[in-house]
Amino acid sequence: MTTTISRKDVIHLASLSNLQLSDSEITSLQGDLGNILKYINQLSELDTEGVEPTYQVTDLENVGRNDVVVEPQADRDALLSLAPVRKDEQIEVPKVL
Amino acid sequence: MTSISDYMGTSAVVNVKRAIEAAKQHDEFHALLALTEERALERATKIDETEVKGRLAGVPFIAKDNFLAFGAPTTAASHFLEKFNAPLQATAIEKLEVEGAICIGKANLDAFAHGGSTENSTFGPTLNAVDKERVAGGSSGGSAVVTALGIVPFALGTDTGGSIRQPASFNGVYGIKPTYGAVSRYGVVAMASSTDTIGCFATNASDAELVMDVMAGRDSHDATTLPDFFEIADVKPGQKIGVIKEFMTDDVDADVKKSVNNYIDKLKSTGHTVEEVSVPLLKYALAMYYIIVPAEISSNLARYDGVRYGKRAEAGSLSDLYGKSRDDGFVDENKRRIMIGSYVLSSGFFDAYYMQAQKARTLLINAFNELLESYDVLIGPVTPTPAFKLGEKASDPIKMYLSDMMTVAASLTGMPAISVPSGNTNSGLPVGVQLIGQRRSDAQLLALAKSLEESV
Numbered sequence: 001m002t003t004t005i006s007r008k009d010v011i012h013l014a015s016l017s018n019l020q021l022s023d024s025e026i027t028s029l030q031g032d033l034g035n036i037l038k039y040i041n042q043l044s045e046l047d048t049e050g051v052e053p054t055y056q057v058t059d060l061e062n063v064g065r066n067d068v069v070v071e072p073q074a075d076r077d078a079l080l081s082l083a084p085v086r087k088d089e090q091i092e093v094p095k096v097l
Numbered sequence: 098m099t100s101i102s103d104y105m106g107t108s109a110v111v112n113v114k115r116a117i118e119a120a121k122q123h124d125e126f127h128a129l130l131a132l133t134e135e136r137a138l139e140r141a142t143k144i145d146e147t148e149v150k151g152r153l154a155g156v157p158f159i160a161k162d163n164f165l166a167f168g169a170p171t172t173a174a175s176h177f178l179e180k181f182n183a184p185l186q187a188t189a190i191e192k193l194e195v196e197g198a199i200c201i202g203k204a205n206l207d208a209f210a211h212g213g214s215t216e217n218s219t220f221g222p223t224l225n226a227v228d229k230e231r232v233a234g235g236s237s238g239g240s241a242v243v244t245a246l247g248i249v250p251f252a253l254g255t256d257t258g259g260s261i262r263q264p265a266s267f268n269g270v271y272g273i274k275p276t277y278g279a280v281s282r283y284g285v286v287a288m289a290s291s292t293d294t295i296g297c298f299a300t301n302a303s304d305a306e307l308v309m310d311v312m313a314g315r316d317s318h319d320a321t322t323l324p325d326f327f328e329i330a331d332v333k334p335g336q337k338i339g340v341i342k343e344f345m346t347d348d349v350d351a352d353v354k355k356s357v358n359n360y361i362d363k364l365k366s367t368g369h370t371v372e373e374v375s376v377p378l379l380k381y382a383l384a385m386y387y388i389i390v391p392a393e394i395s396s397n398l399a400r401y402d403g404v405r406y407g408k409r410a411e412a413g414s415l416s417d418l419y420g421k422s423r424d425d426g427f428v429d430e431n432k433r434r435i436m437i438g439s440y441v442l443s444s445g446f447f448d449a450y451y452m453q454a455q456k457a458r459t460l461l462i463n464a465f466n467e468l469l470e471s472y473d474v475l476i477g478p479v480t481p482t483p484a485f486k487l488g489e490k491a492s493d494p495i496k497m498y499l500s501d502m503m504t505v506a507a508s509l510t511g512m513p514a515i516s517v518p519s520g521n522t523n524s525g526l527p528v529g530v531q532l533i534g535q536r537r538s539d540a541q542l543l544a545l546a547k548s549l550e551e552s553v
Contacts (some may be wrong), residue, residue, distance in 0.1 A: 013436040013443075014436065014438055015424075016439040017395060017432075017435045017436050018402070018423055018436075019420060019423050019427075019432055019435065019436070020417065020420030020423070021432070022424070025424075025429075026434070028429075029432065029436065031428075032494055033433065033436060033437060033440070035495050036433065036437055036494060036495065036498075037161060037437070037440070039383075039384065039387065039439075039495055040384045040388050040441075041384075041385050042381065042384050043381055043450075043453055043454060043457060044449065044453065045425070045493060046378075046381055046457055046460075048453060048456035051459050052456070052461060053452055053455030053458070053459060054455055054456075054458045054459045054462060055291065055455060056291055056321070057277050057278075057291065057462070057510065057511030057536075058277060058278045059396075060278070060320075060321065060323070063321075073184075074184035074185045075184075079184055082182070082184065082406035082411035083405055083406060084173050084403065084404075084406075084407070084408070085409065091116040091405055093418065094412060094413060094414050094415050094417075094418055095415070096414075096415050
């Protein structure tokens with residue numbers, strides 16, 4: 001398994017992560033991420049052939065509830081007022097297209 | 098330090114004023130990001146006037162600033178949420194309020210709870226309660242310090258890989274990470290959903306029991322909560338206790354080991370059997386943790402995009418808005434974890450990292466389950482060293498991660514683990530001993546700790 005990470009890899013990961021990094025951040029992250037990957041790579045030596053993965057550690061399954069409206073704890077206006085830019089009853093963002 | 102009983106039967110207003118005064122006196126530790134003075138006094142007045150009789154009536158407490166609470170912004174120690182006024186309160190806080198407890202402030206943490214020293218807080222680090230040149234630990238450093246300084250008798254924290262236990266041991270207080278699912282996480286800033294837990298700091302085992310008893314239980318807003326199993330228990334006599342060999346190696350500070358061994362002697366002298374046990378897989382626990390947790394972080398933190406709430410960067414297009422808001426809003430450690438998460442989840446690497454870690458996690462759970470069939474409790478240190486110096490590990494993420502090596506196993510297996518103060522090093526730094534038990538044995542762990550407290 002590869003243990004080094006290129007500058008191009010960092011830029012790709014930043015784009016997957018929706019992070020617009022500065023040049024100096026890319027440089028320092030290249031070193032840090034490479035070291036972290038080197039550390040976690042040791043797990044590859046463990047034999048896990050035929051082992052089922054664990055995704056959660058409760059013994060609960062399919063937690064359901066009745067299909068009834070639950071009174072919301074936060075009101076609509078309180079939630080809308082959290083938006084950085086609000087126009088009437090909507091949240092405003094820059095043009096998408 | 099103070100305990101809950103010091104605040105019972107006195108005026109809530111007096112209690113709150115006393116706590117706020119103590120908080121202001123200890124300002125230099127930077128343990129708090131905000132005081133919720135106005136709301137706390139309002140609630141206290143109401144409690145005094147109506148003679149509310151809850152189990153925590155008029156008792157002040159402080160919550161880590163990743164719990165949504167009224168009275169001050171919920172910042173998660175980040176720029177992103179610097180001005181975020183919570184529209185609702187966390188279930189844990191609501192339950193404490195029903196019993197009459199009063200939240201007087203919000204404690205410092207590593208931004209988004211990523212870190213082990215509180216040095217990753219956007220607003221500056223918290224200083225250790227015992228030695229101001231050392232770290233408070235983290236990520237719930239502020240909560241540990243306000244408890245250790247006696248500002249409040251208990252404080253709330255979150256523990257995803259050691260974030261309650263490690264600062265508890267660094268500051269000489271009790272730190273409780275419950276069984277996964279014991280306490281609702283509704284209204285708490287999510288980090289890694291498969292290991293995030295909510296617990297508390299206290300100055301004695303009885304107070305910790307009471308607070309956990311109030312907070313635990315099923316919540317329809319959090320589908321991972323377990324039906325309430327927490328019941329304050331008497332200590333079971335003659336327990337079989339296993340000392341985890343992998344946690345007592347030569348790499349571990351000699352004073353830390355000495356403190357654990359003293360605790361073991363006390364266990365023996367109170368009628369318990371103690372034997373050495375081994376979990377060779379522990380060698381890989383930290384690698385599992387630093388794959389699974391960043392993966393979940395990268396997913397959970399995708400919500401911070403600068404659109405619906407939080408800080409928004411100036412940008413001409415929507416994609417720039419996302420990218421710049423996230424670059425401005427997160428600290429370096431948040432970015433590292435998000436990007437490692439993106440890496441281990443990306444196509445081509447998914448099986449080698451994420452899937453491999455989830456399979457390894459199954460093996461770790463099996464190993465712990467097998468041990469806990471023969472042993473009631475497992476014991477070891479909380480951390481390999483006492484509190485380290487400020488700045489000592491801040492520039493080396495791996496060094497910082499290694500301080501989690503003894504706490505991540507209970508997180509990955511969902512088992513309860515508590516940090517119990519077990520004395521000081523020669524130079525006077527607090528040390529904690531960690532007790533780990535089978536899932537749902539939280540109350541038994543606390544009962545054991547309490548019985549030894551009484552034997553001192």
